[in-house]
Amino acid sequence: MGEIGPLLxxxxxxxxxxxxxxxVPPLGAQILMMAxxxxxxxxxxxxxxxxxxxxxxxxxxxxxxxxxxxxxxxxGILQTLADGIKLIFKEDVIPRGADxxxxxxxxxxxxxxxxxxxxxxxxGKGMTLVDLDTSVLFIFAVSxxxxxxxxxxxxxxxxxxxxxxxxxxxxxxxxxxIPRVLSVVPLLMFYGTQSLRGIxxxxxxxxxxxxPKWFIFYPVIGQISFVIFLIxxxxxxxxxxxxxxxxxxxxxxxxxxxxxGIKFALFFLAEYAYVFLASAMAVALFFGxxxxxxxxxxxxxxxIWFLGKTFMIVFMFLWFRWTFPRMRVDQLxxxxxxxxxxxxxxxxxxxxxxxxxxxxx
Amino acid sequence: xxxxxxxxxxxxxxxxIGMAIVVVTSRNxxxxxxxxxxxxxxxxxxxxxxxxxxxxxxxxxxxVGGIMIIxxxxxxxxxxxxxxxQRQTNTQWLYGILFAAAVAxxxxxxxxxxxxxxxxxxxxxxPTSAPIxxxxxxxxxxxxxxxxxxxxxxxxxxxxxxxxxxxxx
Numbered sequence: 001m002g003e004i005g006p007l008l009x010x011x012x013x014x015x016x017x018x019x020x021x022x023x024v025p026p027l028g029a030q031i032l033m034m035a036x037x038x039x040x041x042x043x044x045x046x047x048x049x050x051x052x053x054x055x056x057x058x059x060x061x062x063x064x065x066x067x068x069x070x071x072x073x074x075x076g077i078l079q080t081l082a083d084g085i086k087l088i089f090k091e092d093v094i095p096r097g098a099d100x101x102x103x104x105x106x107x108x109x110x111x112x113x114x115x116x117x118x119x120x121x122x123x124g125k126g127m128t129l130v131d132l133d134t135s136v137l138f139i140f141a142v143s144x145x146x147x148x149x150x151x152x153x154x155x156x157x158x159x160x161x162x163x164x165x166x167x168x169x170x171x172x173x174x175x176x177x178i179p180r181v182l183s184v185v186p187l188l189m190f191y192g193t194q195s196l197r198g199i200x201x202x203x204x205x206x207x208x209x210x211x212p213k214w215f216i217f218y219p220v221i222g223q224i225s226f227v228i229f230l231i232x233x234x235x236x237x238x239x240x241x242x243x244x245x246x247x248x249x250x251x252x253x254x255x256x257x258x259x260x261g262i263k264f265a266l267f268f269l270a271e272y273a274y275v276f277l278a279s280a281m282a283v284a285l286f287f288g289x290x291x292x293x294x295x296x297x298x299x300x301x302x303x304i305w306f307l308g309k310t311f312m313i314v315f316m317f318l319w320f321r322w323t324f325p326r327m328r329v330d331q332l333x334x335x336x337x338x339x340x341x342x343x344x345x346x347x348x349x350x351x352x353x354x355x356x357x358x359x360x361x
Numbered sequence: 362x363x364x365x366x367x368x369x370x371x372x373x374x375x376x377x378i379g380m381a382i383v384v385v386t387s388r389n390x391x392x393x394x395x396x397x398x399x400x401x402x403x404x405x406x407x408x409x410x411x412x413x414x415x416x417x418x419x420x421x422x423x424x425v426g427g428i429m430i431i432x433x434x435x436x437x438x439x440x441x442x443x444x445x446x447q448r449q450t451n452t453q454w455l456y457g458i459l460f461a462a463a464v465a466x467x468x469x470x471x472x473x474x475x476x477x478x479x480x481x482x483x484x485x486x487x488p489t490s491a492p493i494x495x496x497x498x499x500x501x502x503x504x505x506x507x508x509x510x511x512x513x514x515x516x517x518x519x520x521x522x523x524x525x526x527x528x529x530x
Contacts (some may be wrong), residue, residue: 026367102391133488136417144426148398151433155391167437194490329444 003301005126012037037129050273054292055311056318063322090261095158098258102156107259107266112228113142114273121280122197124290135296136188136197139281140181143236147173148265149236150255153267157258165254168329169238175336176242180232182344183225186351187215187285196281200289212330214288221354224347226286228340230313233278234320235336237271241324242332279313280306370410377403390436390447398429479516 019029038192054069061068068078094103100235120135132138147170149229154166190192191202207211216222235242256267283289287309290302327335380403384394401424461489497505 022383099389099391102395132414134414135417137422137490141418141422141426144422145402147426147430148395148433149501151430151437152395155433155437163437169435170430170434174427177426307511 005124010063010128020206022281030225041100041118041129045115045118045273045276046269048082048276049269052272052275053080053083053268055202055314056321059315060322063319081204084265085264088262092261092263093258095258096156099156099158102152102184103258104263106149106152106156107213107263107270108149109152111266111270111273112144113145113149114270114277116142117277118273118280120196121277122200122284122289122305123280124301124305128197131195131197134194136184136194136285139196139277140184143274143277144173145178146274149267149270153259155253157255159258162255162257165257169255172238172242172336175333176232176235176340179228179336179344180236182341182348184227184285185344185348186221186225189348189355190215190218191222191352197200197282197289200284202292203288204291207271212288212293214286214291216286217350221347221351222286224343224350226282228344228347229282229285230316231340232336233282234317235277237274237317238320239271239275239317241327243326261361275314275317276310279310279317282313283309363384366410373406373430374402379408386449391433394429394433395435397432398425399428401425412487413489415488415493470480 002213015036016029016033019032020026023030032300057076058068069079072082104126117139119130120132120138121126122131150169150173151166154164154169157163187199188219191199193199193202199215203212203214207213207217211217214222216226254262259267282305290304290306291300292300377400380396380399384393384400387393387396402421404416405420405425409419
C-alpha cells in the first residue's frame with residue numbers, strides 16, 4: 001500500500017513508449033527518461049538541505065532553550081527559502097588576490113559529486129535509480145572528489161586562513177575516509193555483495209519472528225561498525241566536533257571565508273547533502289533500508305520507513321553539533337589513526353571469525 | 362560508425378589529451394595538478410566504458426580521492442611566488458621529446474596488431490568485482506601479496522627517510 005516505486009517505474013516505461021511512438025528513436029527515448037529521473041533526484045536532493053537547515057536551527061533552538069526562526073511563515077518554515085533567495089541575489093565577490101578560475105570552480109567541484117552519490121541509494125522498494133554492483137565503493141569514491149573542492153576553495157581564495165582551513169579539511173577528510181571504508185568492510189564480507197540495495201534487502205528477515213535482522217543488532221560487530229561509521233561520517237562532513245576546517249575562533253571561517261552568495265550556498269548545500277547521504281547510507285547498511293518494524297508489513301510503504309529512519313540519523317548529526325566541543329587538530333588525527341583505525345581492523349578480524357564459525361556450524 | 366559509445370569515447374579522449382597537455386604547459390603548478398586530476402578522472406571514465414566497474418571506482422577512489430589530494434597538499438605547502446616565473450623547459454628538452462616519441466612508437470607498434478578491430482566499448486556489463494576478488498585471493502595470491510610487501514617496504518622507507526634525524530635522537 002502506498003509503494004510508489006513500481007508506480008514510478010511504470011510511469012517511466014509509459015513515458016518511454018509514448019516518446020518512442022512519436023518518432024523519437026528508442027535510444028533517445030531511453031536517454032530522455034534517464035534525464036527525467038536524474039532531474040527528479042537532483043531536485044529532491046537540492047530541497048533536502050533546505051529542510052535540514054531549518055531542522056538544524058530548530059534543533060539548535062530546542063537544545064539551547066529558545067525558539068529558533070519564527071518570523072517567516074508559520075513557525076518560521078519559510079526562513080530557509082528567504083535565506084536562499086537572499087544568497088542568490090547577493091553580489092558575487094572575487095578577491096583581487098584570488099585565483100579567479102579556481103575560485104569559481106571550487107564550489108561546483110565540492111557540490112556536484114554530492115548529487116552523483118545519490119544514484120545508487122535504495123530509497124525504497126523499486127526506487128533505486130541505478131542499481132550498481134559496486135555501489136558502496138562508488139559512493140566512497142565519488143564523495144572523495146568533494147575534498148578537492150575544499151582544497152581548491154582554500155587555495156583559490158588567496159587567503160591564509162582559507163588555505164589553512166582547506167589543508168586541515170582535506171587532511172581530516174582523507175584520514176577519516178580510511179576507517180570509514182574499513183568500517184563497511186565487515187558488511188561486505190557478511191553479505192557477500194557491494195550493492196547497497198543488495199545489503200538492505202538481505203537484512204529484511206526476523207530473529208524468532210520479532211527482532212529484525214538488521215546489521216546493527218548483530219552482537220559486537222554490528223555496533224562497532226556502526227559507531228565507527230557514524231563518527232567518521234560526522235568527520236567527513238566537517239561538522240562539530242570535527243569542524244576544524246572552518247573553526248571560527250581560529251580560522252575566521254576556514255576554506256569558505258572568501259565565498260559569498262550562491263557560491264557559499266553551494267558549499268553549504270554540499271555539506272547538508274553529505275549529511276543526508278551519510279544517514280541514508282547508514283540506514284541502508286545498518287538499519288535494513290526500507291524494512292519496517294512493529295507494524296504489520298505493507299501498512300506503511302518502504303520509502304516512508306527509509307526516509308523516517310534517515311531523518312532519525314540526521315537528528316543525531318544535529319544533536320552532536322550542539323552537544324560536543326570541538327577537538328584540537330592533533331587530537332583529531334591521533335583519534336583517527338590510533339583509535340578508529342585499529343578498532344576497525346579488529347572488527348574485520350572478528351567478522352572473519354564469525355563467518356568461519358557460521359560456515360562450520 | 363557514429364554511435365553513442367564512440368561519441369562518448371572520442372569526447373573522453375579529447376578531454377584526456379587536452380588536460381594532459383595543460384598539465385605540462387601550465388605555468389601554475391596548482392593548475393597543472395587540477396588538470397592531472399581531471400585526466401585521471403577521465404581514465405576512470407574509460408574503465409567504465411570498458412565495463413570495468415570495480416576498476417573505475419577504484420581509480421577514482423585511489424587516484425582522484427587519494428593521490429591527487431596528497432599532491433595538491435604538497436603543491437599548497439611548497440608553492441613560492443616566483444615559481445610561476447621559472448622556465449618551463451630545461452636543457453634536456455630535446456632528449457625528453459625523443460624519449461617520449463620512442464615510447465609512443467613502441468607502444469603503438471606493439472598494440473596495433475593485438476587490438477585491431479577490438480571495440481573500445483564493452484557490450485556486456487557483467488559485474489567484475491567478484492571475479493577480481495577470486496582472482497586476487499586465488500590464482501594471483503602470491504603476486505598480490507608480493508606487491509603488498511613492496512608497497513609496505515616503500516611506506517616504511519618513506520617514513521624512515523622523511524623523519525627528522527635530529528628529532529629522532
